[in-house]
Amino acid sequence: MKTQQVCILGATGSIGRNTLEVIALHPDKFSVYALTAFNNIEMLVRQAWESRARVVVVPDDTAKRRFTTLWPEGRPLPEIRIGQEGLCSVAADPDVDVVMAAIVGAACLPSVFSAAEAGKRILLANKEALVAAGEIFLNAVRVGSAQLLPIDSEHNAIYQCLPAELSGVVPDQPHQSIRRLILTASGGPFRTLPLAELEDVTPEQACLHPNWVMGKKISVDSATMANKGLEVIEAHWLFAMPADKITVVIHPQSLIHSMVEYIDGSILSQMGAPDMRAPIAYGLGFPDRIDSGLSSLDLFANDSLGFERPCLQRFPALRLAYEALETSQVACVTLNAANEVAVDKFLQNKIRYPDIAAVVEQTIDYMVGRRHTTLAGLDDVLSLDATARTIAKEFCFARNA
Ligand code: NDP
Numbered sequence: 001m002k003t004q005q006v007c008i009l010g011a012t013g014s015i016g017r018n019t020l021e022v023i024a025l026h027p028d029k030f031s032v033y034a035l036t037a038f039n040n041i042e043m044l045v046r047q048a049w050e051s052r053a054r055v056v057v058v059p060d061d062t063a064k065r066r067f068t069t070l071w072p073e074g075r076p077l078p079e080i081r082i083g084q085e086g087l088c089s090v091a092a093d094p095d096v097d098v099v100m101a102a103i104v105g106a107a108c109l110p111s112v113f114s115a116a117e118a119g120k121r122i123l124l125a126n127k128e129a130l131v132a133a134g135e136i137f138l139n140a141v142r143v144g145s146a147q148l149l150p151i152d153s154e155h156n157a158i159y160q161c162l163p164a165e166l167s168g169v170v171p172d173q174p175h176q177s178i179r180r181l182i183l184t185a186s187g188g189p190f191r192t193l194p195l196a197e198l199e200d201v202t203p204e205q206a207c208l209h210p211n212w213v214m215g216k217k218i219s220v221d222s223a224t225m226a227n228k229g230l231e232v233i234e235a236h237w238l239f240a241m242p243a244d245k246i247t248v249v250i251h252p253q254s255l256i257h258s259m260v261e262y263i264d265g266s267i268l269s270q271m272g273a274p275d276m277r278a279p280i281a282y283g284l285g286f287p288d289r290i291d292s293g294l295s296s297l298d299l300f301a302n303d304s305l306g307f308e309r310p311c312l313q314r315f316p317a318l319r320l321a322y323e324a325l326e327t328s329q330v331a332c333v334t335l336n337a338a339n340e341v342a343v344d345k346f347l348q349n350k351i352r353y354p355d356i357a358a359v360v361e362q363t364i365d366y367m368v369g370r371r372h373t374t375l376a377g378l379d380d381v382l383s384l385d386a387t388a389r390t391i392a393k394e395f396c397f398a399r400n401a
Contacts, residue, residue, distance in 0.1 A: 229321020
């Protein structure tokens with residue numbers, strides 16, 4: 001088989017770095033074609049040097065100059081592309097076979113759409129593309145004959161437990177043999193904290209995930225369970241399942257990554273250490289299994305598997321996601337945008353932890369009450385996303401004032 005050329009959107013992030021680790025184990029199977037970064041140009045230089053990437057994408061001319069200055073002597077510079085246009089061009093580059101979509105947030109949308117339209121194998125780590133663009137994104141995947149493989153560990157787990165005939169397809173209706181999907185959640189760092197103390201938790205505490213090492217935004221989303229809410233919406237689109245057939249279960253050990261319950265009562269689950277290299281290797285190797293670098297899970301070190309019902313008073317963000325999914329795509333776009341804004345403000349200590357869900361709810365109420373927009377394409381989604389961000393910033397500001 002020819003070496004697969006891989007483009008990593010968001011190479012300097014947690015998923016991007018893990019992807020490079022898995023690729024480095026398989027020089028016969030994968031080559032790094034393109035890497036992208038936003039702030040961390042030093043790391044991009046190191047990654048591009050080590051992986052011999054042919055193209056890099058940086059946000060602007062200043063970052064380009066910095067990359068050029070930092071590039072060591074001895075080898076020619078990779079081609080440097082710039083900005084959103086650069087991201088879209090590498091995602092659709094005729095030389096690229098596989099696109100890892102690991103830019104955090106809605107910033108990933110244009111380049112993921114480009115990959116879909118160009119018919120790439122998309123390893124979808126970014127969850128915001130499906131949450132914000134849902135059906136519109138899936139249409140782009142179908143029209144472009146792209147292949148969509150979920151990397152988010154829960155969806156990847158479900159994907160691995162699906163009936164064989166669903167392998168490699170994005171269904172447009174629920175499979176008749178599936179009763180429900182069960183998404184597992186760790187419950188994050190505040191699962192057992194007295195509710196009254198949530199008022200005072202800090203960004204540092206919120207980012208201390210008990211089981212996974214991840215970027216800051218998704219770590220805060222795990223603490224609030226907004227992350228699980230986004231995953232419910234993602235699962236709805238990926239597996240054509242209605243919201244009432246997607247159950248969330250807190251499983252503090254994070255060893256079962258999700259489950260599929262069939263109509264005969266059988267439940268298939270996928271287990272493993274909480275390490276993103278496993279789903280990344282699954283996506284890269286699909287349909288074959290390849291080494292991810294993980295050693296065997298020590299089952300004797302884990303003598304119990306617990307399951308709890310999420311408390312919606314503690315995790316209002318989860319309720320909001322179910323409600324948004326039932327309400328409209330406008331509500332889903334707004335949920336995602338407002339959450340990104342509120343998490344960012346929380347990380348900057350501008351709002352308190354409980355304000356995150358409150359701002360999201362306020363913004364959805366405002367937008368859904370006023371906007372009866374039909375979302376026909378990516379431009380509509382991006383425009384609505386921008387408006388929702390402006391409104392969410394105002395609500396954050398009001399709480400900070
Ligand atoms: P990180 O914050 O660690 O990394 C984000 C990446 O996106 C970095 O490469 C960053 O560049 C880049 N980036 C940030 N903003 C922009 C922008 N405006 N334009 C272009 N690039 C940008 O995130 P994670 O790796 O943790 O997560 C990536 C995605 O994968 C998220 O959508 C997350 O929800 C999803 N995911 C992550 C999991 C995990 O375990 N980490 C698990 C499942 C899903 P730079 O660092 O140079 O600033």
